[in-house]
Amino acid sequence: MQSNFDIVIVGFGPVGQFAANVLNQYNLKIAVIEKSQDIYLKPRANNLDDEIMRRISRFNDFKKFKNKASAPKFIEFNFPNGKNIQRNSVKKTSNGFSPVNMFYQPELETFLYQNIYFSKNIDFYFDNELIDFKKKSKELTLTTSSSDKKTNKIFKTNYLLACDGAESFIRNNLGITQLDLQYNKDWLIIDIELNRGVSLDKVARQICDPDRPMAFLYTSKTKHRFELQLLAGEDPDEMKSKDTISKLLSKWLKPSQYSIERREVCKFKAEKANLWKMGQIFLLGDAAHQIPPYAGQGLSSGIRDVVNLCWKLNLVINHSLNDSMLESYQIERELHLEETIKSSIALGKLIDSLGMAYRKKIPLADAVAPEAREQAFGGSKSNLSKDINPGIYFNSLEHNYAGKLLPKFKLKNKLDKEVDLDDLLKGNFAIISDGDIKKYLNEKSIKIFKKLNTSLINIHEYSFKNAEFREIVKSGNIIVRPDLFIYGVTDSENNLNEISNQLFDTLSLN
Numbered sequence: 255m256q257s258n259f260d261i262v263i264v265g266f267g268p269v270g271q272f273a274a275n276v277l278n279q280y281n282l283k284i285a286v287i288e289k290s291q292d293i294y295l296k297p298r299a300n301n302l303d304d305e306i307m308r309r310i311s312r313f314n315d316f317k318k319f320k321n322k323a324s325a326p327k328f329i330e331f332n333f334p335n336g337k338n339i340q341r342n343s344v345k346k347t348s349n350g351f352s353p354v355n356m357f358y359q360p361e362l363e364t365f366l367y368q369n370i371y372f373s374k375n376i377d378f379y380f381d382n383e384l385i386d387f388k389k390k391s392k393e394l395t396l397t398t399s400s401s402d403k404k405t406n407k408i409f410k411t412n413y414l415l416a417c418d419g420a421e422s423f424i425r426n427n428l429g430i431t432q433l434d435l436q437y438n439k440d441w442l443i444i445d446i447e448l449n450r451g452v453s454l455d456k457v458a459r460q461i462c463d464p465d466r467p468m469a470f471l472y473t474s475k476t477k478h479r480f481e482l483q484l485l486a487g488e489d490p491d492e493m494k495s496k497d498t499i500s501k502l503l504s505k506w507l508k509p510s511q512y513s514i515e516r517r518e519v520c521k522f523k524a525e526k527a528n529l530w531k532m533g534q535i536f537l538l539g540d541a542a543h544q545i546p547p548y549a550g551q552g553l554s555s556g557i558r559d560v561v562n563l564c565w566k567l568n569l570v571i572n573h574s575l576n577d578s579m580l581e582s583y584q585i586e587r588e589l590h591l592e593e594t595i596k597s598s599i600a601l602g603k604l605i606d607s608l609g610m611a612y613r614k615k616i617p618l619a620d621a622v623a624p625e626a627r628e629q630a631f632g633g634s635k636s637n638l639s640k641d642i643n644p645g646i647y648f649n650s651l652e653h654n655y656a657g658k659l660l661p662k663f664k665l666k667n668k669l670d671k672e673v674d675l676d677d678l679l680k681g682n683f684a685i686i687s688d689g690d691i692k693k694y695l696n697e698k699s700i701k702i703f704k705k706l707n708t709s710l711i712n713i714h715e716y717s718f719k720n721a722e723f724r725e726i727v728k729s730g731n732i733i734v735r736p737d738l739f740i741y742g743v744t745d746s747e748n749n750l751n752e753i754s755n756q757l758f759d760t761l762s763l764n
């Protein structure tokens with residue numbers, strides 16, 4: 255039998271890898287169980303959003319990955335004749351990164367694995383497929399099997415993270431059903447490597463073709479992806495044959511100009527699990543949801559699950575907080591996820607209706623209102639909110655900062671040295687105040703925050719230029735959650751002791 259673990263992560267795809275990286279900072283004893291012999295070395299996801307890049311940027315050696323990822327210059331929507339419908343230039347957001355970051359998945363996975371490869375907190379068990387799990391009082395017993403079926407291993411743990419993908423054995427075994435949000439289409443995915451001297455536009459382009467919607471995506475350096483929707487009755491094997499592919503790509507490239515790295519027909523669905531937590535077992539990533547491809551939110555959403563859950567597990571395991579706070583995981587993630595799926599489906603429908611307008615020669619302005627396009631295309635006016643709502647935050651009647659992610663920016667300390675705000679916040683709660691914290695908090699609150707390893711930041715010790723942050727600081731003192739979302743900002747009615755008390759009540763710390 256293997257020794258007891260605080261947490262076992264089943265599935266070492268990108269979501270399990272990210273969870274292992276985040277939990278590593280909390281000094282927990284973790285086992286990773288993966289049925290394959292190694293990480294998966296073919297591309298699948300190829301886009302991460304600005305928030306997720308910001309999260310990854312906190313890992314060691316981030317530059318190694320950053321130098322390989324790239325942001326397209328534009329996000330475009332075109333008609334099949336090449337006429338441009340809409341073009342959004344890709345600019346950095348308040349998270350410090352562009353909203354679209356293209357990457358080659360094996361490079362991301364290698365980076366995430368190398369970062370924790372030598373960690374003393376994590377034991378890796380590749381070639382171990384989870385085949386059974388049982389719960390006795392608060393302890394979970396897991397059984398794995400090697401691929402040759404000759405070796406079984408037994409693991410004991412208090413918490414189990416199911417990062418085992420869309421066909422999740424754990425979800426199915428628990429009898430957790432999925433809500434079908436009505437999208438089910440096959441897409442042909444072609445990843446190519448351009449030969450020396452050949453180039454294609456460095457854009458993320460949707461082609462609104464009534465005969466076959468498709469996407470043309472710059473991945474990184476010489477790599478590009480084509481995603482083509484399969485039509486009713488088309489045979490997947492025939493569609494992914496080299497002959498068909500060379501015909502489909504002939505508008506852009508001759509077969510002598512590229513090599514095919516991967517060609518696959520993938521079924522994209524819109525589904526979410528009806529339960530994301532059962533006792534001490536949590537579903538994350540594709541095990542909890544599948545998202546249609548249009549907005550490229552599949553992997554980013556899975557990583558958001560990890561970010562939401564891991565700090566809560568740290569508080570429960572390392573700081574003995576009441577585990578009822580873990581119920582907030584599904585509450586905080588589920589609605590956001592549903593909105594993400596709906597917005598992705600809306601974008602798909604918009605692409606289809608633009609294609610139909612093209613076929614029927616309907617003027618663009620009459621086909622779809624420009625605001626609807628802007629909203630669905632995820633441009634600067636996209637209204638898909640990533641705020642925490644509902645969930646753990648303090649609701650002020652005077653301002654609406656609670657539940658929002660802090661902007662990312664650099665401050666200068668008294669020695670004129672630049673520091674990143676995210677680095678000051680160190681993965682625990684933080685209080686950002688406009689003076690000595692003892693002015694605002696009573697002894698009892700200071701003691702509790704100390705126990706939670708809270709970072710206390712006196713903003714007068716720094717200078718900064720960020721206007722968004724200046725506005726928040728002007729309103730009052732800020733309590734920041736470990737995931738960088740604002741828990742609450744004081745106002746004329748509620749001082750720091752009062753909002754702290756509400757937080758302590760929520761965490762059953764009073």
Ligand SMILES: Cc1cc2nc3c(=O)[nH]c(=O)nc-3n(C[C@H](O)[C@H](O)[C@H](O)COP(=O)(O)OP(=O)(O)OC[C@H]3O[C@@H](n4cnc5c(N)ncnc54)[C@H](O)[C@@H]3O)c2cc1C
Pocket residue numbers: 264265266267268269270287288289290294298299300301302382383384385417418419420422423443520538539540541547550551552553554555556
């Ligand atoms: C063609 C394609 C294109 C995509 N494009 C995008 C995109 O552009 N942007 C985006 O954000 N997302 C995209 N996605 C979705 C993205 O790939 C997934 O959201 C992401 O891979 C999910 O990661 P995961 O770790 O949850 O699951 P997976 O990557 O599926 O990993 C699950 C892991 O669990 C292991 N496992 C399963 N069962 C067991 C078991 N019983 N015991 C032990 N191990 C087990 C598997 O071997 C696997 O390693 C795409 C998906 C596909 C198929």
